[in-house]
Amino acid sequence: MKEQKALQQIRQQIDDIDLHIQQLLNKRTALAQEVAKVKIENGESTNFYRPDREAMVLRTLMERNEGPLAAQEVARLFREIMSACLAAEQPLQVAYLGPEGSFTQAAAQKHFGGSVELQSVSTIANVFRAVETEHACYGVVPVENSSEGVISHTLDRFITSPLKINGEVTLPIHHYLLGKAASLQDITHVYAHPQALAQCRQWLGDQLPQVELIPLDSNSEAAKRVATMGASAAAIAASNAAEIYGLQVLANNIEDESDNTTRFLVIGAKDVGPSGVDKTALLVATKNKSGALQNLLKPLAESGISMTRIESRPSRKGIWEYVFFIDIEGHIDEQPVAEALERLEQESSMFRILGSYPKAVL
């Protein structure tokens, strides 16, 4: 009885808070619509989504958060709130590499929240095309995957596309043991990409100490092969491989470290302003490979700008032998970055800034 009354009182307080939050959400939406109105009057009616401002708002929220709600959860809720407000200003179309249920869809939802219009598109090239032809405001494509490596299709599109990188999304990767065995005891061989085998070493040692580990070119290949074999074979792969190849999930999340992520890029037609914690992606080429790379990178090293990755790709245009995709920290609007890139440009036979964008917040 006493407890019932205590509960009732707390619930009444929660109801009052809910009413208050609801009013604030509606007020926030009305203000967002006012922003849209001012922008339309100002002639900037095409696009109200500001990835830089969103990243700043989320970072501020996380830094000042006192709990008990975790900062990550606060940011996740505000991502949804901003998504809902934006949809009330302007419905945003986002094309992603489908089909529905793909990891890229999950990345698009994580980045844009649940209130945008997601369009499933069948190929990476078609995601670029959807944004280039303005059928979508933004696109989301995978760019690197910890077990399959860099997605070269995506990088190659930037060589010819005028689109800019407007953001990045990271998703945690989980590994699954897939197969046909009725119990783990029946398994004698585990197939996977060497990286996946390494990432699950501890789990495999604990649960399947006697099995033989067989490295293959990719985890998908492993799942495909195991689909043609008996119950003593198992593969390590992403869970969707179970559906594709008709295998059972024998164990979930078997990776030793859970900080494994897949990375996606948000592409759009415009540049994004600085958010304070940004990355810049470059596409550069040299005619002569030997020694040229060191010269290219010197300005970065000398300015103390950290390079977070470099990827070389054979150029398809025939004009350059190789092109390099380089990610650095900082925004092109920041003076030291601008100066270093000016010097880097002088060392290269082709130079393009693919975009400055906020580092993934969530």
Added chain:
Amino acid sequence: MKEQKALQQIRQQIDDIDLHIQQLLNKRTALAQEVAKVKIENGESTNFYRPDREAMVLRTLMERNEGPLAAQEVARLFREIMSACLAAEQPLQVAYLGPEGSFTQAAAQKHFGGSVELQSVSTIANVFRAVETEHACYGVVPVENSSEGVISHTLDRFITSPLKINGEVTLPIHHYLLGKAASLQDITHVYAHPQALAQCRQWLGDQLPQVELIPLDSNSEAAKRVATMGASAAAIAASNAAEIYGLQVLANNIEDESDNTTRFLVIGAKDVGPSGVDKTALLVATKNKSGALQNLLKPLAESGISMTRIESRPSRKGIWEYVFFIDIEGHIDEQPVAEALERLEQESSMFRILGSYPKAVL
């Protein structure tokens, strides 16, 4: 300049609102934790999730919403807020029919929000088992699918499982045209379940007026068959069939009406209290089929209780010839429902209430 200042002022107001919302979210979480504390002191430490209360809160929010944020969006945001608060009280494990990326996962996320621990489970039987053995607090399983019909695996599990239905989730269904054609002009034949062909009649008439429509047993069957054929064949199916059978998505959302839904059930170990707008699921059996069904249903008709569906299944136990799954409107705690069911029980050779649960809100 003037516009810039106006924008800055509005943004400042938005920032103030955000700070306020953040404080309220943390306060709400602290109150939810207090509820948990009172319940633990009271000895009810096992489960803090209250589907009935959540449904009531969401309905109240939607009814009183004055906008400009749409009521659906407000409810969606509060679903996430309640999910985050609940996770701060107690991490909730929810098992669903996987793999990751399945429609059932989408249903589980829609119902429980993004803050629960979702466990991908390989079969419907294993979802039941996970909840029965308390490896998960709740389970989510598909129960009917507008193109494939009722999921008999799920119904059959209720014949032997002690679990209760704690909720329902509906997801809109979209149809996709899948195939290998470079353009719609190349298509001469479209394969699909007759229901899917009917649901896309208008689109097919507009876009593919000359093609031959070929009915098959299921849309999956259609996609599977088209995968073995040339570019002139196309199938209507769910988008994930594209991935499974290696087909391209030729057109999205081709259904004429978008109110097509798939239905999922939330299963749990306990009963749920009344939320005000509820459904009750029954499992009943008669030894003798002819005439018995009418007698069974008479008490419902006489009490004016509406039956939303009835499904007959051959009993596997051999004791009864048929069992009937009956859904009615109302909660077992409501007097007229309780009385009608008492009379119905007298007419049946087996009678079980599978659960009273809130009607899907979102």
